[in-house]
Amino acid sequence: MPEQPEPYAIYALKYATRIAPASECFLGAEAHEPPLRMDYFVWVVTNARHTLVLDTGFSEEVARRRGRDYERNPAEGLRALGIDPAKVDRVVLSHMHYDHVGNIARFPNARFQVQEIEMAFYTGPAAHYPRFSKSMEVEDVVGLVRANYDGRLELSSGDLELLPGITMHLVGGHTAGSQIMRVATARGTVVLAADAAHYYEEVEQLRPFPTLHDLAKMYRAYETVNRLADSPGHVIPGHDPLVMERYPAVAKDTPWIVKLA
16 A cells, blocks of 8 residues: 655735735626725745745735735745745646746746646747737746756646645636646645635635636636635635634744645
C-alpha cells in the first residue's frame, strides 16, 4: 500500500484589496446591490519535505495603474513565513490574469507550472481582443515566454499530480486553462479554487463572475470544486474577504497571513 503523504499546511497571504461594484463581481448583478470588497491573495502550501507557491500576485506599479490598494509585494510577504522567494523552486499558476502571474522575476530559481491551453490562448490570435486583454499585463506574458526559453516553464495538459497529496485539475471557465489545486491536509482535503471561484457565493449559489472565457465550463468548474473538496468548508475561493475572517492569523503582527489548514 502506498505510503500516505505528510499532510500539508496552507497559508493565504493577502497583499492588496479593492472595492468593486457588484456588477464587476457577479454576472447579472442588480443595480441596487452594494459594492463588494475584493481581496488579493497568494497561497503557500508546505510540509516538512516540500514548499510550493500558488500564484505570484501583481506589482505596486500595476496596482497604481489599475487603482488597487496595495499593501505589500507578495514575494516579500513570503519572508514573514520564513520563505526566501529566491529559494522557491516550484510556483504553480492557476491562470494568467495580471493578478496571478506578476512578479515572476522575484522567483529566479523557480519552475513555473501552467496549463498549455492557457499559454496558447494568451499568446494566440484572440488575446488582443479587449474582453481578454484587459485582464492581462503584456510583460507578464513575456516573462513566462522567457521562462519557457530558460527551461523553467512546465506546460501541462489536463489534471496532474504535482506532489504526493497535491493535485491540479483543469477546469477552464474563467479562462481557457484555469486550474484548481487539491491538497491533503490534517483537517481533510482542501481545494484552493483560485479564480475558478472568486467568492463563496459563486460555488454556494452558482453566481458566475463576469470575467469569463466559457460560461458553461464556469458552472461545471463550481461542481468540480465542490466535488473535490471534503465539504463546503474545505473550499477556499480566490478573492473573498471572508477568508480573512474565517481563518486565524498566524501571528498578531501579521494579520494579513491566515492559516487555512
